[in-house]
Amino acid sequence: MEATKRHRRKMQSVTMMDVAERAQVSPSTVSLYLRKPDAVSATASRAIAEAIDALKYVPNLMAGGLAAASSRAVSVIVPSVRNAFFAETVATMQAELGRERLQVMLGHSEYSEREEENLVKMALSWKPAAIVLTGLSHTATTRRLLKESSVPVVELWELGREPIDMAVGFYHEQVGSTAATHLVQRGRKQLLYIGARLQEDRRAALRADGFLRTARETDGVTAEIIEHPAPASAAIGAMLLAEAIKKYPDADAIACSNDHIALGVIFECQRIGISIPERLSVIGFGDLSFSGACNPALTTIRPPGDLIGTEAARLILERIRSFEHPAPQVIDTRFTLLQRQSS
Amino acid sequence: MEATKRHRRKMQSVTMMDVAERAQVSPSTVSLYLRKPDAVSATASRAIAEAIDALKYVPNLMAGGLAAASSRAVSVIVPSVRNAFFAETVATMQAELGRERLQVMLGHSEYSEREEENLVKMALSWKPAAIVLTGLSHTATTRRLLKESSVPVVELWELGREPIDMAVGFYHEQVGSTAATHLVQRGRKQLLYIGARLQEDRRAALRADGFLRTARETDGVTAEIIEHPAPASAAIGAMLLAEAIKKYPDADAIACSNDHIALGVIFECQRIGISIPERLSVIGFGDLSFSGACNPALTTIRPPGDLIGTEAARLILERIRSFEHPAPQVIDTRFTLLQRQSS
DNA sequence: TTCGTAAATCGCAGCGCTATGATTAGCCCA
DNA sequence: TGGGCTAATCATAGCGCTGCGATTTACGAA
The missing domain is CATH 3.40.50.2300 (Response regulator)
Incomplete structure (x- = not known):
């Protein structure tokens, strides 16, 4: 019937444009509604919400991330989530960050700085909103990559030497x-x-x-x-x-x-x-x-594994929301001695 | 000095184009080299590798994902990684998938199907290469979303009823x-x-x-x-x-x-x-x-938590590599009785 | 009624990469 | 030496969204 078109491309069933059309507004307004709902009038908001619902629109975060030059992903690298300490922190962070629609990307260094460096490189490919590492010891390359990247970095579970950017933990x-x-x-x-x-x-x-x-x-x-x-x-x-x-x-x-x-x-x-x-x-x-x-x-x-998670999440969110006040760099969460029967 | 330009955009320091220029090939070839190294000649490969190294090029996975309409992310949703069973599986999967440069995105349902549904919606926004869930019980919406999405789905840790797509676990x-x-x-x-x-x-x-x-x-x-x-x-x-x-x-x-x-x-x-x-x-x-x-x-x-992880990773990789053979749908990993002193 | 200002909305120009089909180079054999 | 093929390479046309500045609308003051 038809001559083959030069180019054809896969596509997403429902795009922001479809939503815009149905809601009788421009795509820009839909985008604005999704990112800063307060900046859109009540009338428009209602129409857009209705359209999103009716069309079952799912935003494409890859496109958004590309356009914005930064994604809604936070890379979290721990030695191993098999370790209950880090599991606790990771779980808490996921819960806290998920609330703000930030995705936790997980990596396991297995206690190897070399492996950690690889994971950091991979993480950087995603243009993450922040990178979370465990401890303060990293390869020189890791430190350089992170400093050059201008991505917020939080180091967890250890205080002592100078952090790359921010740190949450104890001595x-x-x-x-x-x-x-x-x-x-x-x-x-x-x-x-x-x-x-x-x-x-x-x-x-x-x-x-x-x-x-x-x-x-x-x-x-x-x-x-x-x-x-x-x-x-x-x-x-x-x-x-x-x-x-x-x-x-x-x-x-x-x-x-x-x-x-x-x-x-x-x-x-x-x-x-x-x-x-x-x-x-x-x-x-x-x-x-x-x-x-x-x-x-x-x-x-x-050790307050959960507190470390919540504080880290808080620092990240503050940093994302405003470039202005670069928050206190180091948070000492302390720890608690629990005296029971064995001593 | 200059009139303000109409539009300015943030950008990545080094792009694939820079690499192509330095290596004296077209961007297409660089892209091909990165995705299917075997399809590029040894000469070109060498030049490209050198350029990547010299320029410290880091690919932008957001751009790649957008263009390819699918990302290198695998969304893994477990009740909680605080639970050692799931920690084991998640850790194993991350290791296996990471080898193929697939990123694990983690979510915790906290044993709530409602929460799991939210996480699945978020996950879908990332156009993941696969979605991994725990168990076979999900909301109707979750099942519908996943079936409609055509994303490979693996359900872990439980066999019994019909899986959405693939399943790895035991009875x-x-x-x-x-x-x-x-x-x-x-x-x-x-x-x-x-x-x-x-x-x-x-x-x-x-x-x-x-x-x-x-x-x-x-x-x-x-x-x-x-x-x-x-x-x-x-x-x-x-x-x-x-x-x-x-x-x-x-x-x-x-x-x-x-x-x-x-x-x-x-x-x-x-x-x-x-x-x-x-x-x-x-x-x-x-x-x-x-x-x-x-x-x-x-x-x-x-229960073979690690085996569940490796098998799930294997299914995902097979599915990604070829649409042809839709692999065995269900893998029974069995479990082992360890008789020790307490019985 | 007209203007000034703030609040909403819009149009444009990409972000950096990949899939596709087209083109060119390389090579074997007749 | 040329034809026929395969192997390499390339040019094109977006993927779906956001940031920016421009434009329009709303509304009270003069």
């Missing part, structure tokens, strides 16, 4: 220090720190540092560290406790790099008949779902 | 049935199922159904259920165990809706002096990080 040395102080106050003298994967998990290593420093600064108190390269788990915790007791039979307190380890310690103590807290005090980090229900209930330090 | 009734059979084989007669949030967590409810049905079909075996509306946790598990023992003092086996609950059961039994497995067998679901390290080690059923 991990302080966590270790707080744990040591607590154990000393409970009358303990021979402290042990047991940790997993301190090479990869820089923040766990910082906690260990703070713990050892504070303990050793105290008169009459000794502190040693026992570590293992495997990822933190209860099984590793149990193993390390056995090893620790063999090596330091007179130890009277154990701080664990996180609550998984501490759980293993508790179980192993049950097995070999060490009573907690009489003979051994135990303190963890994380306040995981089981920590309060252990036997004995685990004394631990709770 | 939760079978999980319950397997648990019941196992306990009966261990000589148990008075079985109890304790579960949390069975109203919201449809899959947990299915497991309970399968458990009760199989148990009650067995001669000489009784089975009761005890539930609680709060989210699963060790604390709830401990509470429910206490309640269960009061109500059914002669019960000799407990199946838990997941390992968090089971952990609470173990701790509570320790406290009130019930020996596991002598007096009471315990079986969980999930094989969480602590399950093998408990005291006693927990018998549980392991």
Whole structure:
């Protein structure tokens, strides 16, 4: 019937133009209505809303992002969402940002700065509204890319050195220090720190540092560290406790790099008949779902994973809304010592 | 100096055109090189690669997505990534899809079909390469939107009714049935199922159904259920165990809706002096990080969260690569009974 | 009634890339 | 040496939307 047209293209069934036509306004007005509803008259708003509804219009964010040179996506890069800490933060951020119709794009660095750099490059391709990283350690290239990009950047879960742009978290040395102080106050003298994967998990290593420093600064108190390269788990915790007791039979307190380890310690103590807290005090980090229900209930330090998420989301939203006040750059969320039965 | 131009636009520093110019080829060739490297000659490839490197070109995926009417994003919607099961799957999918430069966009339905529907609408705005949902229950609108969209859809973690498009998971009734059979084989007669949030967590409810049905079909075996509306946790598990023992003092086996609950059961039994497995067998679901390290080690059923992720990613990639063979629609990943000390 | 001003609305010109079909280069064999 | 083919490359025409400035409308004051 027809000669083949030179060019044909796929298309979206309903576009903004269709909505405009039905609502008897220009596409510009529809666009305005979608982006800044307050700038459109009540009459027009009603007509446009009706048209959108009737046509089941779905905006094309790719087109919008291209035209605006920035998307409604926020790239969030964490070591792994398998880790309950980061899961909490990611979940909270998604909820907060989703409310403003911002999409969370997720990436896992698996504790590798190299991999993180790749993810940042990918993320930049999306012209994200913001990029969220975990920690303050990144490759030089990562830092350069982000500084050059002028995309808002938030670094989570760690304070200390200068952030690229904004940071939300707490000082991990302080966590270790707080744990040591607590154990000393409970009358303990021979402290042990047991940790997993301190090479990869820089923040766990910082906690260990703070713990050892504070303990050793105290008169009459000794502190040693026992570590293992495997990822933190209860099984590793149990193993390390056995090893620790063999090596330091007179130890009277154990701080664990996180609550998984501490759980293993508790179980192993049950097995070999060490009573907690009489003979051994135990303190963890994380306040995981089981920590309060252990036997004995685990004394631990709770990092505010959800607060970190909400604060990060807040910073991002403020930054997006106005270029003016570049918000406080660094937010210290603190952490909480929860004293329970194990110490 | 200059009259203001009518229009000015923001722009990306380095575009594909810049690369083309430096490499002495047309933009089309650069585009082709990026999408199908094999279709470009070695000479051109080298020149283009050099130019990309020298100019530090970063492709604009928004522009690409708009032109191609489909993006490199995969929307993944789970009840919550706080749940270790879904975290595992999400992490695995991100790794697998990231390898092919597909971006995971994350959404949390918080166990609400209504919220899931909103997330699906948002997702569709991005013209995703695929949409991944959890479970087979969705609102009618969700199903309609997805069917009309012609976007590949994968439903995870549950088999049973007809999927929208593809599905990867297992039968939760079978999980319950397997648990019941196992306990009966261990000589148990008075079985109890304790579960949390069975109203919201449809899959947990299915497991309970399968458990009760199989148990009650067995001669000489009784089975009761005890539930609680709060989210699963060790604390709830401990509470429910206490309640269960009061109500059914002669019960000799407990199946838990997941390992968090089971952990609470173990701790509570320790406290009130019930020996596991002598007096009471315990079986969980999930094989969480602590399950093998408990005291006693927990018998549980392991769902293959990682396998679900890899299989889903594989289906998506196959579907993207070719429209031809619409792959097997449903993949049953099965699950594994891990018998340990608690039963 | 007319004008000035603010509030609404509109028209234009792309954003940076890809799909398509057309064109050119490369190469084997007769 | 030329024909016939395949492999490479290219030019074109948008994809659907937004930012900007221009234009129109609304409305009270003079």
